Amino acid sequence: MTALSGTIPVFASLEGAPIALKAWILGMLENMGMPEPFLMLVSIQLSILGFFSVFLLLFVLASWFERKILARIQNRRGPNRVGPAGLLQPIADGIKMLTKEDIVPVAADKVLHACAPVLIILPAFLAMAILPYGKNMTPVELEVGILLFFAVSTATELAVFMAGWASLNKFSMLGAMRAVAQILSYELPLILAATSVVMITGSLSLTAMVEAQGGYLLGILPNWHVFTPWGFAAFAMFFISALAESNRTPFDLPEGESELVAGHMTEYSGFKYALFFISEYLGLYVVCGFAVALFLGGWQAPLPFLTFIPSWIWFFAKILCLVFVAMWIRGTFPRVRVDHLMNFAWKFVIPLGVMVLVSAAVWHLAGRGPLGWILSLPPLLIPYWLMARAYGRNYDAGGRVYRFAE
Amino acid sequence: MNALSTESIAARVREAVPEAEVELIPNKGPSGQDSLLIGAAKAVEIAAFLRDDPELRFDYASNVTGVDWPERVVKERVTATEEVDGETKEGKKVVETKIPGFLEAVYHLYSMERKHGPLVVRLRTGDRENNVTLPSLTPVYRGAEFQEREVYDLYGIRFDGHPDLRRLLMWENFADYPMRKDYTPPDDYEYEPTPHDAVLEKAKRHQADDGCGKGDPA
Amino acid sequence: MNPPSETGSPSPNPAESPRYRTAGYDSDAQLLEVSLGPQHPSTHGVFRMNVALDGEDVVKLKPVFGYLHRNHEQIAEQVSYLGSMPYTDRLDYFCSLSNNWAYAAAVEKLAGIDVPERAEYIRVITSELTRLVNHTSFLGFMLSDMGAWGTVLMYAFREREKILDLFESLTGSRMMGNYMRFGGCRCDLPPGWLEQARKVVDGYPAFLDEMESLIATNEIVISRTQRIGRLPADKAVNGSMTGPCLRASGVNYDIRKVDRYGIYDRFEFRVPLGDHGDCYDRLMIRFLEMRETLKILRPALRDIPEGPVMDPKARQRNLRPPEGEAYARVEAPKGELGFYLISDASDKPYRYRVRPPSLINLTLLEDLCLGEKIADVMVILGTIDIVLGEVDR
Amino acid sequence: MGITAKNFIASYTKPESLITEEYPEEKPKLPENNRNFPFLVFDDDPDAGLRCVSCKICERECPPQCIYIVQERDENGRPVKQPKVFDIDISVCMSCQICVEVCPFDAIKMDQEYELSSLDRFDPLIHDRQRLSKSNEYYHSIHPAEAAAVDAVLAEKAARKAGNKKAADNES
Amino acid sequence: MNATAYILLGILLIASGTGAAVLRNPVHSGLSAVVAFVTLGMLHMALGAQFIGFVQLLVYIGAVAILAVFAILLTRPEASHLPCLRPLRRAVAGAVTAGLVLAALLIAIFRSPSLNREPGPVAEAPVAEIGELLMTTHLLPLQTIGVLLTAALIGAVLFASTNHS
Amino acid sequence: MITLPAILALSAALFATGLGIALIRRNAILIFIGIELMFGAGVLNFVAFWRFSPDPxxxxxxxxxxxxxxxxxxxxxxxxALVILIYRHHQTPELDAANRLRG
Structure with a gap:
């Protein structure tokens, strides 16, 4: 908090508002004579309730946001009938989803078919617990936070696989196979990109990572990892892999509707389908949240004189920016093909990820400064340039020349 | 067709493919697109010749279709001399010629290389019931594959040597050939009542049958 | 209607014919048979493909048609010559005016009817606008097939809408034109139509530039279309491929140039040809064709003469062409659209046959798709650009 | 991505680039030539002024056969030049306008009304004579230029008829 | 470690393990084994080895289980004509063997006097120290494991990609 | 508080389960899963011994x-990878069918 926060008390009080609210409720309960274990339980419940409701709100917003953004990109208006500016559209959608008939194919494996949507939504919620939302606002302080993220996010592929397999539909099966192969392949670059940050920070805890990015270079440029050569490369890798991991366009092959109808979700309807839907958006928020925490300075303000705005507002603003970029990408790019996707992961991103590690190591040794810049750039640029040349040769990307007959 | 008249093509074909039955069928209409009737026996050879001959190069089978010619009676007024009671009378008389029915497969060939055409080639079956096999030109013109299937589907001409002769548009168990002139649609549709009396009658009949009428026509 | 079934084929067993043997797969254990369609997001209608997959690779692909079959030819043989005209709109419902022209041309050939000059110009203008409509929406659908979430489709439809507005103010209907008549066109251009059309045509290059930078240089599009579904020229010719797909394979065959029907010899335009015959070429040829089409439209809109739009001698009702037959074809946006008519001097055609480019271009679909990935099947099918109204008729 | 960004921003800054019409509130302006389903023109009186003489040409020419006409007969059973029944099944009609073209009396014209959806297949979608009859003024309001031309032709015809009659009167 | 948690996790662990043994459908078996792996990871965490717990989850769910289930699918066991278990005699023999082994182990465990001791003072294994130890005292094993993993990876790729047809 | 023998007993039970899977299933992949469960039992032992060791x-x-x-x-x-290889040879993942070592 700088002196500015004193002049703007609203922001100052907002900074600690969520924590203060929790403390107030707890204090009130304590005054009522509640026993200690019960208070602890309530405290946990309140934290959970807090981010549960925030993220559900965000999910509701996201579907509205996505529709609006896509519509605007496509020169349409988007939802504008339900509520002001269509803001109640997600609720209408929810009601629609809930009132739809729940169809389970006769031949399906009914237990797994029912388990899959529940299982797919769990990892997102679990991963949310360790996100640092603001200063002292990590719901679960975990020493190995980033490991938890990777551990639970692998459960997604299991759920997708269960959904595809249990539906006993060829499209579902194909979609599930794709999903598993894809998530498995992109897990690796995701871990590599995160490892570079772990190397620099020397900790697996997300809070520590965010705190390591505090401070400003020359008083203006924030010390975020994304503003370093390795950090930028790792961020790009992380973001691309995160898109692939959460099945977003252009990597939405598992559900690629133009070839596989809806992939693993083909045989789902009603509320179960809605759960897949929710998990997609929540997954998007979670991966964006991790990208923010790892590379974009978490809840740190981008400019020193902006620190008066509460940290959690910054965090969510950054998440929303990344989410917007993801939606923008969705509005622009067509879907890649499955073998291209795998080639991209194994032949391009992963080698580059190893080089990012090298670069980060160099940076770690050479230190933040001109020397670090000079030494850590070549291990990134040279392989990038070589690989781009090697793979670019397969296509006439520069444009073809066409003959004309009179 | 600039330099090559249909007649000269017929002559070339006769020259090149021995024992080829080629007959010129003139077109009386304003379009003047004459056609060649070729015998089924040598049809594939003739087609291959038409495709490969460097001057003809009809390498592109644009259109393949069937035509149904049911048995018909052509009435023609002819002037005939007749001897009646020793006298020679001259008078008009109606002569009825019975033309047996047949099915026809018509190919419109063009040349993409030399940019001329069309050459209309016809193949005729023996009759409309049993003798309906024609040689398939799909081995020569790959583009005829689906169209020959369609002709088989709609007219019932069986193409010998076709790689995959199945029905194209109708379903497999469909019995009839819906493009033949004597085809009558089976009366099994679910008619929707319209103002037309005839259709309305049918609709009423059918809805009386199934008992769960889709709305009362009355 | 019963769905066409796969079993009980009366013909030689397809599995025995060499072309359909799935080489190298001694057992079916590894193959996954998938039925794409008839209700599938990207088959562009009720069209089905029986696909056998080995992993993601296509080893067998059989198109199945007939879900939209309405025996158009039989209907046309039972109504008058004029009565078939509105039905031709519904063949390829994106290009109703080209279809109109093809049918009108066939009847004119059959009955020997002349077309006045102004009508010829209108026909060229409308049919070239139709080409723009078709190719534009083709780009949109194509990118949707690749999974681009309709952004390109929306841009394409935004532009298509302008032309459809033109069509509406000219023919009264946006898609079902039913505009051309034997010996001319149904009505003259409404006042101000030419200016409006010029405005649309002038605005088109900017749109094409935008689309080209959005599509043609997009890495994902390039990697998904280049070297996919290659079609060599000789195979294309033998398989009766027509239209942009044929020219993408490098065969210089444009009926506007070859037959010089209508008044196309008055316009200077070029025929773009591709060298690779892959999906990217098929995509780009359509871009280039649209640019050439604009080259036709500009002088046509400028030079259109005054005069009648109908041959006064031509009659629509009770048209009884002399006995004979005629085959007329035009370069429809999707390929060669031909009408083959036999007249027996009555007021109904004795034989009425449509040569549908969509159906015949599909002949080579299996050849294009074999060995490609399942996702490519959609792209290849997309680049062939079919409309089911025309395939099934 | 630049292009999509441009369009995204333009959709907020330039209102004309938003192409959606908010249908129930703002309705599209139909061009004069727009056609939907046929209607019958009457001149003054909706019953007697109907131009249709039930010649049944349109019924014959209609490609999908959606028109059904029964001629009116007077008490003596003699046909009257009036349709007794004139039904158009607009769920069959394909708006091809051929009935309009073939009508020698300019009695049937194309309407522009398009909000015809209903839950019932039969009653609201089979238009009877009463529902089809619309006044010449209405015709003028939807197709002004065409209606004016038609009126001119009709007036000329009437004049010629009157002239003929006068001439015949004069002769006799 | 809490006794209730121990009992619950233990029951879950053994139940899912048994499920993996007897469920007919191989995919169900595989998924049941996944539950066992997850429970195992939770046990590690409950014992204070958070790091090991997460590594267990990461490796076993993320890699092993998925690969196994994937392989089950690839090999299409449902097309097999044989029943899922071995012939009854052999299956019973296997179960008996397993039971005997269990009995032997249990006897050994409960009769050993040296096992009755109190848990150590640390509740949690510090991650930083694990890392440090890996890089100092246990560097050689770590490197060996790295070589082993690389060799396994290459070997697996070679095996799976060999085309014998 | 849970004692060390209790955890070891659980681990023994897990080991026995894994052994049982390996012994009674036909499917090679499930046999592998059984072996993995046995490994897991070992890991549990290691962790338990660490927890109860005098020098944690x-x-x-x-x-x-x-x-x-x-x-x-x-x-x-x-x-x-081996299983996939065996499957390619014998068209089945069952080990009983693949009891010959010749391909």
């Missing part, structure tokens, strides 16, 4: 557990 700061148990997990991962990757 040494972290030896933890490190051994880690190495065991890594070895298990290496083992199953090669094993699954």
């Amino acid at each position: 700061e040494a972290l030896t148990g933890i490190l051994f557990a880690m190495f065991t997990i890594a070895i298990a991962a290496a083992e199953i990757s090669v094993g699954l």
Whole structure:
């Protein structure tokens, strides 16, 4: 908090508002004579309730946001009938989803078919617990936070696989196979990109990572990892892999509707389908949240004189920016093909990820400064340039020349 | 067709493919697109010749279709001399010629290389019931594959040597050939009542049958 | 209607014919048979493909048609010559005016009817606008097939809408034109139509530039279309491929140039040809064709003469062409659209046959798709650009 | 991505680039030539002024056969030049306008009304004579230029008829 | 470690393990084994080895289980004509063997006097120290494991990609 | 508080289950899963011994557990590749069908 926060008390009080609210409720309960274990339980419940409701709100917003953004990109208006500016559209959608008939194919494996949507939504919620939302606002302080993220996010592929397999539909099966192969392949670059940050920070805890990015270079440029050569490369890798991991366009092959109808979700309807839907958006928020925490300075303000705005507002603003970029990408790019996707992961991103590690190591040794810049750039640029040349040769990307007959 | 008249093509074909039955069928209409009737026996050879001959190069089978010619009676007024009671009378008389029915497969060939055409080639079956096999030109013109299937589907001409002769548009168990002139649609549709009396009658009949009428026509 | 079934084929067993043997797969254990369609997001209608997959690779692909079959030819043989005209709109419902022209041309050939000059110009203008409509929406659908979430489709439809507005103010209907008549066109251009059309045509290059930078240089599009579904020229010719797909394979065959029907010899335009015959070429040829089409439209809109739009001698009702037959074809946006008519001097055609480019271009679909990935099947099918109204008729 | 960004921003800054019409509130302006389903023109009186003489040409020419006409007969059973029944099944009609073209009396014209959806297949979608009859003024309001031309032709015809009659009167 | 948690996790662990043994459908078996792996990871965490717990989850769910289930699918066991278990005699023999082994182990465990001791003072294994130890005292094993993993990876790729047809 | 023998007993039970799977299933992949469960029992032992060791700061148990997990991962990757290979030969993942070593 700088002196500015004193002049703007609203922001100052907002900074600690969520924590203060929790403390107030707890204090009130304590005054009522509640026993200690019960208070602890309530405290946990309140934290959970807090981010549960925030993220559900965000999910509701996201579907509205996505529709609006896509519509605007496509020169349409988007939802504008339900509520002001269509803001109640997600609720209408929810009601629609809930009132739809729940169809389970006769031949399906009914237990797994029912388990899959529940299982797919769990990892997102679990991963949310360790996100640092603001200063002292990590719901679960975990020493190995980033490991938890990777551990639970692998459960997604299991759920997708269960959904595809249990539906006993060829499209579902194909979609599930794709999903598993894809998530498995992109897990690796995701871990590599995160490892570079772990190397620099020397900790697996997300809070520590965010705190390591505090401070400003020359008083203006924030010390975020994304503003370093390795950090930028790792961020790009992380973001691309995160898109692939959460099945977003252009990597939405598992559900690629133009070839596989809806992939693993083909045989789902009603509320179960809605759960897949929710998990997609929540997954998007979670991966964006991790990208923010790892590379974009978490809840740190981008400019020193902006620190008066509460940290959690910054965090969510950054998440929303990344989410917007993801939606923008969705509005622009067509879907890649499955073998291209795998080639991209194994032949391009992963080698580059190893080089990012090298670069980060160099940076770690050479230190933040001109020397670090000079030494850590070549291990990134040279392989990038070589690989781009090697793979670019397969296509006439520069444009073809066409003959004309009179 | 600039330099090559249909007649000269017929002559070339006769020259090149021995024992080829080629007959010129003139077109009386304003379009003047004459056609060649070729015998089924040598049809594939003739087609291959038409495709490969460097001057003809009809390498592109644009259109393949069937035509149904049911048995018909052509009435023609002819002037005939007749001897009646020793006298020679001259008078008009109606002569009825019975033309047996047949099915026809018509190919419109063009040349993409030399940019001329069309050459209309016809193949005729023996009759409309049993003798309906024609040689398939799909081995020569790959583009005829689906169209020959369609002709088989709609007219019932069986193409010998076709790689995959199945029905194209109708379903497999469909019995009839819906493009033949004597085809009558089976009366099994679910008619929707319209103002037309005839259709309305049918609709009423059918809805009386199934008992769960889709709305009362009355 | 019963769905066409796969079993009980009366013909030689397809599995025995060499072309359909799935080489190298001694057992079916590894193959996954998938039925794409008839209700599938990207088959562009009720069209089905029986696909056998080995992993993601296509080893067998059989198109199945007939879900939209309405025996158009039989209907046309039972109504008058004029009565078939509105039905031709519904063949390829994106290009109703080209279809109109093809049918009108066939009847004119059959009955020997002349077309006045102004009508010829209108026909060229409308049919070239139709080409723009078709190719534009083709780009949109194509990118949707690749999974681009309709952004390109929306841009394409935004532009298509302008032309459809033109069509509406000219023919009264946006898609079902039913505009051309034997010996001319149904009505003259409404006042101000030419200016409006010029405005649309002038605005088109900017749109094409935008689309080209959005599509043609997009890495994902390039990697998904280049070297996919290659079609060599000789195979294309033998398989009766027509239209942009044929020219993408490098065969210089444009009926506007070859037959010089209508008044196309008055316009200077070029025929773009591709060298690779892959999906990217098929995509780009359509871009280039649209640019050439604009080259036709500009002088046509400028030079259109005054005069009648109908041959006064031509009659629509009770048209009884002399006995004979005629085959007329035009370069429809999707390929060669031909009408083959036999007249027996009555007021109904004795034989009425449509040569549908969509159906015949599909002949080579299996050849294009074999060995490609399942996702490519959609792209290849997309680049062939079919409309089911025309395939099934 | 630049292009999509441009369009995204333009959709907020330039209102004309938003192409959606908010249908129930703002309705599209139909061009004069727009056609939907046929209607019958009457001149003054909706019953007697109907131009249709039930010649049944349109019924014959209609490609999908959606028109059904029964001629009116007077008490003596003699046909009257009036349709007794004139039904158009607009769920069959394909708006091809051929009935309009073939009508020698300019009695049937194309309407522009398009909000015809209903839950019932039969009653609201089979238009009877009463529902089809619309006044010449209405015709003028939807197709002004065409209606004016038609009126001119009709007036000329009437004049010629009157002239003929006068001439015949004069002769006799 | 809490006794209730121990009992619950233990029951879950053994139940899912048994499920993996007897469920007919191989995919169900595989998924049941996944539950066992997850429970195992939770046990590690409950014992204070958070790091090991997460590594267990990461490796076993993320890699092993998925690969196994994937392989089950690839090999299409449902097309097999044989029943899922071995012939009854052999299956019973296997179960008996397993039971005997269990009995032997249990006897050994409960009769050993040296096992009755109190848990150590640390509740949690510090991650930083694990890392440090890996890089100092246990560097050689770590490197060996790295070589082993690389060799396994290459070997697996070679095996799976060999085309014998 | 749970004693060390209790955890060891659980681990023994897990080991026996894994052994049972390996012994009674036909499917090679499930046999591998059984082996993995046995590995898991070993890891549990390591962790338990670390927890109850007199000198937990040494972290030896933890490190051994880690190495065991890594070895298990290496083992199953090669094993699954072998299964796929066997499947290619015999068109079945059942080991009974693949009891000959000749391809």
